[in-house]
Structure formats: C-alpha cells, structure tokens
Amino acid sequence: MxxxxxxxxxxxxxxxxxxxxxxxxxxxxxxxxxxxxxxxxxxxxxxxxxxxxxxxxxxxxxxxxxxxxxxxxxxxxxxxxxxxxxxxxxxxxxxxxxxxxxxxxxxxxxxxxxxxxxxxxxxxxxxxxxxxxxxxxxxxxxxxxxxxxxRKTAREKIATFIEMVVRRDTVPVHTGQAHTLPLTREEIANFLGLTLETVSRQLSSMKKEGVLTFSDRRKFTVLNLAALQEATGDDADGGVII
Amino acid sequence: MxxxxxxxxxxxxxxxxxxxxxxxxxxxxxxxxxxxxxxxxxxxxxxxxxxxxxxxxxxxxxxxxxxxxxxxxxxxxxxxxxxxxxxxxxxxxxxxxxxxxxxxxxxxxxxxxxxxxxxxxxxxxxxxxxxxxxxxxxxxxxxxxxxxxxRKTAREKIATFIEMVVRRDTVPVHTGQAHTLPLTREEIANFLGLTLETVSRQLSSMKKEGVLTFSDRRKFTVLNLAALQEATGDDADGGVII
DNA sequence: ATGTATCTTTGATCTAGGTCAAGTTCGTCA
DNA sequence: TGACGAACTTGACCTAGATCAAAGATACAT
Missing domain, CATH: 2.60.120.10 (Jelly Rolls)
Structure with a gap:
C-alpha cells in the first residue's frame, strides 16, 4: 500500500x-x-x-x-x-x-x-x-x-520535536515502531533554536535514561512514550476541560 | 483627523x-x-x-x-x-x-x-x-x-521590538516624534522570550548610549534611528537585490 | 496629602546552554 | 580495503541572560 x-x-x-x-x-x-x-x-x-x-x-x-x-x-x-x-x-x-x-x-x-x-x-x-x-x-x-x-528548555524542545516526528508517522496501534529523524543534528538545532552540540547531548541523555533507543544515528524507537510526553512541557490535553 | x-x-x-x-x-x-x-x-x-x-x-x-x-x-x-x-x-x-x-x-x-x-x-x-x-x-x-x-540576542530582540512600534505609528517625515510602548516591561518580556529584568536593562543601556530617550516609563523618542536599525540584526533591505 | 499597590530599575550571583576543541563513527568512493 | 570527509559525540570552559533581592518611581484610592 x-x-x-x-x-x-x-x-x-x-x-x-x-x-x-x-x-x-x-x-x-x-x-x-x-x-x-x-x-x-x-x-x-x-x-x-x-x-x-x-x-x-x-x-x-x-x-x-x-x-x-x-x-x-x-x-x-x-x-x-x-x-x-x-x-x-x-x-x-x-x-x-x-x-x-x-x-x-x-x-x-x-x-x-x-x-x-x-x-x-x-x-x-x-x-x-x-x-x-x-x-x-x-x-x-x-x-x-x-x-x-x-519559553521551552533544551530538553523540552527536543522532546517536543521527537514527539512531533513520532506523531506524524505513527501507524495506529503499532507501538515500539522504528522512526527516522528527517533532519541532521544541525538542522534539528536550527529548527529548535539550539546548537548541534546541545541537540546531541540531549538526545544522548534521553538515550541514557531509557526514553529512546537508537539503532543508527537517524533511526530510533520510543521506549517510554509517557516520559517523552511528560518531557515536552505541554499539557497532556489541548486545553480542553476534563 | x-x-x-x-x-x-x-x-x-x-x-x-x-x-x-x-x-x-x-x-x-x-x-x-x-x-x-x-x-x-x-x-x-x-x-x-x-x-x-x-x-x-x-x-x-x-x-x-x-x-x-x-x-x-x-x-x-x-x-x-x-x-x-x-x-x-x-x-x-x-x-x-x-x-x-x-x-x-x-x-x-x-x-x-x-x-x-x-x-x-x-x-x-x-x-x-x-x-x-x-x-x-x-x-x-x-x-x-x-x-x-x-536566534536573536536580547539586544537585537529589544531593538526589533522598538523598531516595530516606531514603524507602526510613525507619521511620515515627522522625525523625533514621541511614541508610546503599548506593553508593560513584563508583557514585552513575554513577547520577546526574555525576563522583565533583561528588558529593563536593555532599555536602560540603549538610553545610556543615546539611541532612545524616555519622557516617562512608556513614552520615548528615537534619537538615533540608524543605530536602532543596526541593532535589530536584520538586513537593511528585505532580501531585495539592490 | 498620604498610604498602598504596581511597575520599574539596578545590583549580585548563578546556571543552562553556547563555544571551542578533540575524538569517534559511518558511509562512500577509489 | 582503506582513506577521506561528513556527521556525530563528548569534554572543558565560558558567558548571556536568568534568578534572587532590594530599592526607587508612579499612579490610584481614601
């Protein structure tokens, strides 16, 4: 398909x-x-x-x-x-x-x-x-x-970016799916208003904490989606009253 | 009128x-x-x-x-x-x-x-x-x-903001005109992604350097428009080939 | 006029993230 | 298969701007 x-x-x-x-x-x-x-x-x-x-x-x-x-x-x-x-x-x-x-x-x-x-x-x-x-x-x-x-910190910026990539190409249900970063570290940095070193460090620390795992520089899998979403700094809901 | x-x-x-x-x-x-x-x-x-x-x-x-x-x-x-x-x-x-x-x-x-x-x-x-x-x-x-x-520094942010305020309410020709900041220092900070202290310090330093003068917390006059525009970090032209 | 709250300035200190500098990994092309 | 370059990681250090704290201004209500 x-x-x-x-x-x-x-x-x-x-x-x-x-x-x-x-x-x-x-x-x-x-x-x-x-x-x-x-x-x-x-x-x-x-x-x-x-x-x-x-x-x-x-x-x-x-x-x-x-x-x-x-x-x-x-x-x-x-x-x-x-x-x-x-x-x-x-x-x-x-x-x-x-x-x-x-x-x-x-x-x-x-x-x-x-x-x-x-x-x-x-x-x-x-x-x-x-x-x-x-x-x-x-x-x-x-x-x-x-x-x-x-207003977001480096960590929140990276988490938001990763979450966006994941949301954009997730096949419903299929969890533990592999995703591909469409950008180099430098391009990510220019998108997030950071330096490439900071991007690299934040990705490494999320890897160390077990939020993500990389099979290759561009390919990753989310191990802890809740932690990722928590790290974005956004409300879970979109401002909707529960 | x-x-x-x-x-x-x-x-x-x-x-x-x-x-x-x-x-x-x-x-x-x-x-x-x-x-x-x-x-x-x-x-x-x-x-x-x-x-x-x-x-x-x-x-x-x-x-x-x-x-x-x-x-x-x-x-x-x-x-x-x-x-x-x-x-x-x-x-x-x-x-x-x-x-x-x-x-x-x-x-x-x-x-x-x-x-x-x-x-x-x-x-x-x-x-x-x-x-x-x-x-x-x-x-x-x-x-x-x-x-x-x-990507802009605190100084560039403030200069860009002031320049925007000036551009929006300048009467053609009439230079040395007084302008009014529509926002408090805190609101300016929240618009520029800064703290109110940094906004205050940058305004003070532009005042000290003779770029601006304040008659009141909100009312100011531009003394050196070229310096202000220079400080925005933008190209003078809008990317137009000269 | 005077007291009170809000806004603003300025100073002292701290820190997140930038800068500079090696290394390391990986992919490509000879 | 090896060597070159691009992309990436990691460490050491530095600085712009944040944070914390304390005074001034100004405006507003009594």
Missing part, C-alpha cells in the same frame, strides 16, 4: 489530492488545474528558492521534505517550518519570496505559474477557501512553535 | 472598513454583514477568551490592542501575537480556541456568530479571499518572529 508517485497518473491518482490546495476542488475544477500544473524535482540539499527571489510559481510538495529558513548576516540560521507533502510554497499576491526554501530530502513539487494561480484564487472559491484553511493551520503551528522557541 | 469609533455609524464609516475581513466586500455584501455583526468592549487587562473555550464568535479588533498568548503549567508565558485594529480573532472551522486572548488596552470587537461566519466563508468569496490574505500575512509575521525568538 505504498504510494509511488507517478507524474503520468494525473490529479485523480495524486497522493496529495485530498490534502493540498486542490482538496476542495470538484472534477471540473481539477481538470482546469490539470492543464496548468507542471512537476519539478530537486535533489537532497538543493536550494529550491532564495529569499528575495522573484516568485514565479506557487507549488505544492508532492513528495519529500523541504525547509523554510532565514539566515542572519553572521550565519545564525532559524528554520521556521518544515514543508511536508501537501504543504504549499509561495504566497499568492506577493512578488518575492520571504524565506529560503531548501530540499531536505529529494523533493517533488507540483507547480503553477503564480499569475495563473492568482486568477484561480479570485475565480475558484474552492481554492481560496482551501488556501485560507491551510494558512490558518500553518499559522497555528507557527504560533505553537513560537512558544517552544521563546 | 482622529477617528473616534461610534457603533451607530455602520460599516461604511467603520475605521477598519478597508483592512479587516470585510475589506474586499462590496456594498451588497456589506449590508449582509451589517445585519449579523454586534459589538463588544473589554476593559484593559480583561480576558477576552481562554484557550480551550468554545469559540462562539469570530471577531475583528475595531479599537485597542489584544494579545494572543500561551502559558505553560509552571507559569512561563509566551505572547505569540499582538492583535491590532483590523486583525481578527478566531478560526473558522474550529470548535475551540488555541490561545488565550487578553485585552492589553481597552478593546472593542466587531463580532459574528462563528456558525454564521462559516457560511459567509463558503458563500461569499470576497470573505475567504480576504481571510486567506490576512492569514498569509500573519503567517509571515509569525515566522519572522520565530527568527527573533530562536
């Missing part, structure tokens, strides 16, 4: 059909998009677009992971978001890009000319409604991350 | 008419909104809604400033956004609220029943288009703030 993306299949078989900017579109709308889209693949580590560049396309990530980041003049870098399949890149209504976008793994994008996409936004309500919804979700995620960056 | 908001005036004379969620609406659409809206005012310091509460309304700030924040169990607080006139509160499509919303100054909201607003989002494209646009702008601002929280 493993989706292998194939450009020739068309939108109907697209793995992100029901989650991307096109999610709310009906068959007719989809056939319009079909005629406008094009694919492009970027190798691992390759820059997709730089801050300040002209934005010629609005794209959706079809496969792979990209990062959004900003680097200050002296080299300090902050990753402000990870773009997973179905996430979009670009801002209709803006001429240039505000953050650097880089392929963290090999990335395939489904792209639309920005000008054409802007006409879709005004002419096809299903598009603006879906982009609105996605932007509001991203906004929420960004604000949650602001709490982490501004 | 000072707008005094008056509920009786109706949408046409509303001070946020051209910037809020209704900005793109035509006269007919506006008259629909007119029949659905209601106003509510909150006193300075009063909570507007708590994280986890049922979201009965979607609102726009008409006057005043509100804060969006999250507090961890042990009391650490992070302000994740300031809501100024025209900014909206609430997320169409969600049942509950994700952050605490508090009136920083006296705040007047223009409110819509959430359920009714959700029908507007599906029936009136001008609404979803405008909310999309605003959400994308907010997302950008949140990401910029993530860079500040994750």
């Amino acid at each position: 493993n989706f292998v993306f194939n450009e020739r299949d068309g939108c109907a078989k697209c793995p992100i059909r029901h989650r991307a900017v096109c999610a709310r579109c009906d068959e007719d709308e989809l056939s319009v998009l079909e005629g406008m889209k094009s694919y492009k693949t970027f190798a691992q580590g390759e820059p997709i677009i730089w801050r300040g560049d002209d934005m010629h396309h609005i794209s959706s990530v079809v496969a792979g992971i990209a990062s959004l980041s900003r680097t200050l003049e002296d080299g300090r870098t902050q990753v402000v978001g990870l773009l997973l399949p179905s996430d979009f890149i670009g801002r209709p209504g803006r001429e240039t890009v505000d953050f650097d976008v880089t392929a963290v793994t090999e990335v395939t994008l489904c792209r639309f000319q920005r000008k054409q996409f802007e006409t879709l936004v005004t002419d096809v309500p299903h598009i603006s409604q879906r982009v609105m919804e996605m932007a509001l979700d991203e906004l929420n995620a960004a604000r949650e991350w602001m709490v982490l960056l501004g | 000072n707008f005094v908001f008056n509920e009786r005036d109706g949408c046409a004379k509303c001070p946020i008419r051209h910037r809020a969620v209704c900005a793109r609406c035509d006269e007919d659409e506006l008259s629909v909104l007119e029949g659905m809206k209601s106003y509510k005012t909150f006193a300075q310091g009063e909570p507007i809604i708590w994280r986890g509460d049922d979201m009965h309304h979607i609102s726009s700030v008409v006057a005043g400033i509100a804060s969006l924040s999250r507090t961890l169990e042990d009391g650490r607080t992070q302000v994740v956004g300031l809501l100024l006139p025209s900014d909206f509160i609430g997320r169409p499509g969600r049942e509950t609220v994700d952050f605490d919303v508090t009136a920083v100054t006296e705040v007047t909201l223009c409110r819509f029943q959430r359920k009714q607003f959700e029908t507007l989002v599906t029936d009136v494209p001008h609404i979803s288009q405008r909310v999309m646009e605003m959400a994308l702008d907010e997302l950008n601002a949140a990401r910029e703030w993530m860079v500040l929280l994750g």
Whole structure:
C-alpha cells in the first residue's frame, strides 16, 4: 500500500489530492488545474528558492521534505517550518519570496505559474477557501512553535520535536515502531533554536535514561512514550476541560 | 483627523472598513454583514477568551490592542501575537480556541456568530479571499518572529521590538516624534522570550548610549534611528537585490 | 496629602546552554 | 580495503541572560 508517485497518473491518482490546495476542488475544477500544473524535482540539499527571489510559481510538495529558513548576516540560521507533502510554497499576491526554501530530502513539487494561480484564487472559491484553511493551520503551528522557541528548555524542545516526528508517522496501534529523524543534528538545532552540540547531548541523555533507543544515528524507537510526553512541557490535553 | 469609533455609524464609516475581513466586500455584501455583526468592549487587562473555550464568535479588533498568548503549567508565558485594529480573532472551522486572548488596552470587537461566519466563508468569496490574505500575512509575521525568538540576542530582540512600534505609528517625515510602548516591561518580556529584568536593562543601556530617550516609563523618542536599525540584526533591505 | 499597590530599575550571583576543541563513527568512493 | 570527509559525540570552559533581592518611581484610592 505504498504510494509511488507517478507524474503520468494525473490529479485523480495524486497522493496529495485530498490534502493540498486542490482538496476542495470538484472534477471540473481539477481538470482546469490539470492543464496548468507542471512537476519539478530537486535533489537532497538543493536550494529550491532564495529569499528575495522573484516568485514565479506557487507549488505544492508532492513528495519529500523541504525547509523554510532565514539566515542572519553572521550565519545564525532559524528554520521556521518544515514543508511536508501537501504543504504549499509561495504566497499568492506577493512578488518575492520571504524565506529560503531548501530540499531536505529529494523533493517533488507540483507547480503553477503564480499569475495563473492568482486568477484561480479570485475565480475558484474552492481554492481560496482551501488556501485560507491551510494558512490558518500553518499559522497555528507557527504560533505553537513560537512558544517552544521563546519559553521551552533544551530538553523540552527536543522532546517536543521527537514527539512531533513520532506523531506524524505513527501507524495506529503499532507501538515500539522504528522512526527516522528527517533532519541532521544541525538542522534539528536550527529548527529548535539550539546548537548541534546541545541537540546531541540531549538526545544522548534521553538515550541514557531509557526514553529512546537508537539503532543508527537517524533511526530510533520510543521506549517510554509517557516520559517523552511528560518531557515536552505541554499539557497532556489541548486545553480542553476534563 | 482622529477617528473616534461610534457603533451607530455602520460599516461604511467603520475605521477598519478597508483592512479587516470585510475589506474586499462590496456594498451588497456589506449590508449582509451589517445585519449579523454586534459589538463588544473589554476593559484593559480583561480576558477576552481562554484557550480551550468554545469559540462562539469570530471577531475583528475595531479599537485597542489584544494579545494572543500561551502559558505553560509552571507559569512561563509566551505572547505569540499582538492583535491590532483590523486583525481578527478566531478560526473558522474550529470548535475551540488555541490561545488565550487578553485585552492589553481597552478593546472593542466587531463580532459574528462563528456558525454564521462559516457560511459567509463558503458563500461569499470576497470573505475567504480576504481571510486567506490576512492569514498569509500573519503567517509571515509569525515566522519572522520565530527568527527573533530562536536566534536573536536580547539586544537585537529589544531593538526589533522598538523598531516595530516606531514603524507602526510613525507619521511620515515627522522625525523625533514621541511614541508610546503599548506593553508593560513584563508583557514585552513575554513577547520577546526574555525576563522583565533583561528588558529593563536593555532599555536602560540603549538610553545610556543615546539611541532612545524616555519622557516617562512608556513614552520615548528615537534619537538615533540608524543605530536602532543596526541593532535589530536584520538586513537593511528585505532580501531585495539592490 | 498620604498610604498602598504596581511597575520599574539596578545590583549580585548563578546556571543552562553556547563555544571551542578533540575524538569517534559511518558511509562512500577509489 | 582503506582513506577521506561528513556527521556525530563528548569534554572543558565560558558567558548571556536568568534568578534572587532590594530599592526607587508612579499612579490610584481614601
């Protein structure tokens, strides 16, 4: 049941059909998009677009992971978001890009000319409604991350990150499952507002305490999920009254 | 030329008419909104809604400033956004609220029943288009703030904050103008991911260095704008190629 | 006017996490 | 199969900003 993306299949078989900017579109709308889209693949580590560049396309990530980041003049870098399949890149209504976008793994994008996409936004309500919804979700995620960056300790940051990775790819029920860190220690550090040494030390100490075990630098298994969640510093509930 | 908001005036004379969620609406659409809206005012310091509460309304700030924040169990607080006139509160499509919303100054909201607003989002494209646009702008601002929280020094954080306050209420040309900090030292600290003591010390040192001068705890004038901008740690240009 | 609470400043000290510096592991390519 | 480089770990030390503590300011209520 493993989706292998194939450009020739068309939108109907697209793995992100029901989650991307096109999610709310009906068959007719989809056939319009079909005629406008094009694919492009970027190798691992390759820059997709730089801050300040002209934005010629609005794209959706079809496969792979990209990062959004900003680097200050002296080299300090902050990753402000990870773009997973179905996430979009670009801002209709803006001429240039505000953050650097880089392929963290090999990335395939489904792209639309920005000008054409802007006409879709005004002419096809299903598009603006879906982009609105996605932007509001991203906004929420960004604000949650602001709490982490501004107020959490190194340990809480790492625990939150690991828990996020686990939550994102856990197959229901199947516990004791192996997971893969999608980022290097340095990339994790830039995402969490830490140094790579601190990331390494915190991971080592969680290993020593028996919360996690690593089979390899990138592959790990959670041994004590309760301890992991406790270490995130978040409420167990999402603010819901019990 | 000072707008005094008056509920009786109706949408046409509303001070946020051209910037809020209704900005793109035509006269007919506006008259629909007119029949659905209601106003509510909150006193300075009063909570507007708590994280986890049922979201009965979607609102726009008409006057005043509100804060969006999250507090961890042990009391650490992070302000994740300031809501100024025209900014909206609430997320169409969600049942509950994700952050605490508090009136920083006296705040007047223009409110819509959430359920009714959700029908507007599906029936009136001008609404979803405008909310999309605003959400994308907010997302950008949140990401910029993530860079500040994750990578900037205390001095850079304060300089960025002051510069933001100045930019937001500068009358063109008029330099040497007096500005007012909208927040207490503690609120500034919670917005910047610092302690109130560090905020106070950094402000004192910028005063000592002649970058700013205070006429009062809240009122200040910028004496050296170049030094202030230099201290933010940002590129002077917005990544634009010169 | 005066007392009280809130906000702010400043000083002294402490510490989490950064910086600097070796090593170690692992994957790749000859 | 070995050697090179990238990624990672660990240790020693340092510092920016937190914490703890004590005075000043300011505003507000009586």
